[in-house]
Amino acid sequence: MQKAFDSTDATPLEQAGSRRSGRAVNRQVLADHVYTELLASLMDGRLAPGSAVSIDGTARDLDVSPTPVREALARLEHTGMVRRVALKGYRVAPVFTREDFAELMEARLAIEPVNARLACERMDQGGLAELKKAVEDLKSAPRGPAFAEFKDYLEADERFHQLIAQQTGNQFMEAAYSALGGQIQRFRLFGGVGITDAECAIAEHEAVLDAISAGHPGKAEAAMAAHIQHVRSRAIAAAPES
Structure with missing residues (x-):
């Protein structure tokens, strides 16, 4: 009978790759969570047009590192709902005229x-x-x-x-x-x-x-x-x- 694969059978390189893959998945899950929370605040009107969106403040509020917050804000910038202002960070976009x-x-x-x-x-x-x-x-x-x-x-x-x-x-x-x-x-x-x-x-x-x-x-x-x-x-x- 063929032996079932066990993580201890993997080479060090394979184990390192598995750990990196797990970190990538966890990072994406965190970024998705932050994106959903920020989008909810925007759609519910809790983040007003023109207001600043603090990366560090959002990270503290959601108990995450700044990295997934940056990734979520980059996605929101694509939607037009936030804008990145040079030397000032992100701000909520004005409502459509x-x-x-x-x-x-x-x-x-x-x-x-x-x-x-x-x-x-x-x-x-x-x-x-x-x-x-x-x-x-x-x-x-x-x-x-x-x-x-x-x-x-x-x-x-x-x-x-x-x-x-x-x-x-x-x-x-x-x-x-x-x-x-x-x-x-x-x-x-x-x-x-x-x-x-x-x-x-x-x-x-x-x-x-x-x-x-x-x-x-x-x-x-x-x-x-x-x-x-x-x-x-x-x-x-x-x-x-x-």
């Missing part, structure tokens, strides 16, 4: 309907199953008012749009979506905290899914365009007057 929001929606309308059409033409059965799962998760997710209660909704929403971008089979279309996708969480603060349009948004996602499932690229493109236009209208209606 109406002009910022209009430009983001213009970009989404240029990219995402085309993504839906291409994905409909090229999507495989595995991708379609994942897309259906994203819609089911969207329907079953809690909706707030605290971030902890609607983060699963946001994750399913983002996954739906990201899957469509991936299924275009076009690396440049996927990159174009990813470039603006990071700003989408920040835009949600434009209309206030929480999810207030779930029923409408879910119906719009289902319309896109139905068109893709039926193999109608033109309808998929039109359904995605309608969804983004409705998102724009709802957010503008809900936004506080500046």
